Amino acid sequence: MFDIIIVGAGTAGMSAAIYARRSGKSVLMLEKTSYGGQIISTPEVVNYPGIKNISGFDFATGLYEQALALDADLSYTHVIGIQKGCPEDPEGFTVLTSTEELSCRAVILATGAKNRPLGLQGEQDLIGSGISYCATCDGGFYRKKVVAVNGGGNTALEDAMYLSNLCNHVYLIHRRDTFRGEAALSEALAAKENVTFILNSEITALIPTYGSDIPGTNIRRTTLSSIFIRNRVTGEETALNVDGLFIAIGQMPDNTAFSSLVNIDEKGYIIAGENCLTNVPGIFAAGDCRTKEVRQLTTAAADGAVSATAACAYIDRNGR
Amino acid sequence: MAVITVTAENFEEEVLNSKVPVLVDFWASWCGYCRMLAPLVEQVSEEVTDAKFCKLDTDNDPDLADKYDVNSLPTLLVFKNGELVDRSIGFVQKDQIAALVK
Known part of the structure; x- marks a missing residue:
């Protein structure tokens, strides 16, 4: 005992x-x-x-x-x-x-x-294959690629800033029209050419690519290829092609x-x-x-x- | 057997041309879970004698990480007869590492 x-x-x-x-x-x-x-x-x-x-x-x-x-x-x-x-x-x-x-x-x-996960279908399987919860850990693998960050707090803003220095383009998706994080950070992001805000929006689906062969291997790999985003005001749903999605919703x-x-x-x-x-x-x-x-x-x-x-x-x- | 350091120079020789299954630990010095995993891979390499154990620093060889779609660390890849046959992403315990090369 x-x-x-x-x-x-x-x-x-x-x-x-x-x-x-x-x-x-x-x-x-x-x-x-x-x-x-x-x-x-x-x-x-x-x-x-x-x-x-x-x-x-x-x-x-x-x-x-x-x-x-x-x-x-x-x-x-x-x-x-x-x-x-x-x-x-x-x-x-x-x-x-x-x-x-x-x-x-x-x-x-x-x-x-x-x-906190988004709770969407396929999310767990795509961790490490397009889905990440840690920009400073995994960001380096998305150099010169297109990524999205989901969230509106300081972590999401800091992640977007970190990734904007590595990636070709960063979409920052947030369900409200204003950010909870520091204004100075969101203003600095707004001034960056390779950052686009997608506000009043939520991610509704993760679309994987099945069977993308890895050269020289017999493994068919499932990786994230795009996400569906729904505008909470208009209800309009659009697809967005991304190589990575960084989830920072707490x-x-x-x-x-x-x-x-x-x-x-x-x-x-x-x-x-x-x-x-x-x-x-x-x-x-x-x-x-x-x-x-x-x-x-x-x-x-x-x-x-x-x-x-x-x-x-x-x-x-x-x-x- | 000790864990062999592989780079772009000796990857083909040590990993792809190996006669026995090879587990490659993709790691980086700044990755905390990689540092937790490394001693466990070391221990398994002492216990499992019919496989080879290698480690690859992704900061030194980002192209190899890219080639094998390594997007998160630590990642363990298993090769048999020059072909990638399995992968494990994130920190795992010793028995799970051993099971990968079984």
Whole structure:
């Protein structure tokens, strides 16, 4: 039986592990894919206090090594639910994974958030074949090509700006007539000759090209060839030929496995304040997965400290 | 077996002319998930002896990435008898890497 099971080994989860281990509690982190979370894909972190410049990979690996050096355990598995009570303690919790049932005294949910997909047919199959959620990661492969960016916030504007310096043409598609992102950015984009705004519009379909042979191979490949765009004012639908589509319509959490136990808001975030307390005593929420105003590396790390301290106090208070 | 570095110069010899299946790890130094994947490919290369494992820096050889339609990193391509037979996009665990060359 573990004192604390942490679901998710991103910045919040690993920070929580460090604090909990330093308080002498046994800790198991459960992670679905790889440690590090979203920050892994960030080439450069330049806003973490005390660190001038570090790659997301180096930052995450530093946290990982720090947590493991303190004897926190990490297991790669998929958590499918949590139940109140465990064989060793009726007040504890059972964490259900795809392969086993694990007992603990307190749970910290640090499941993070992921890029929000458009939810269109074929989208998942086209990831890496025309669809991308990270312009700074994949933009280099669309040099001198024609791409579209979908979204109206700062990320979409920054992506469009980044891509406009590489690509022949960038279409910026947004469902409203004004951008949520900074005016200075949208004005700079409007001044660029190779950027076209398509406003009041949404993408309704992704059209792949089937069976485009890769020279010298026997693979027939499916790649994005065009998108359908519907004007929300006129209802008119048009096709647009693009080599790539960069989707920047925000983040979404994935907390459905816990929704029968903890309260979740309409967007899927776990309802918890700055104290990281959920509606269930003994279950805490940390980082991007909870309701909060600012989702940054620093706030994720801060939540790790707050949730671990609260979880340790909860265990001590209950004399277990 | 260690992971062999391939470039445009030795791609044909090491990959296309290979008698055994070849897994090529398309990566770049700025790609975080590539750096997470590399040690796993290294480990699999030690355990799977009937295949060859290579890595290709897409910043050095963008033309090869383009030729094989690599639009996202990391991408693992599998070649058999000089032909591309499989691909995997994004970070994957060790057992999935091994399964690609089975």
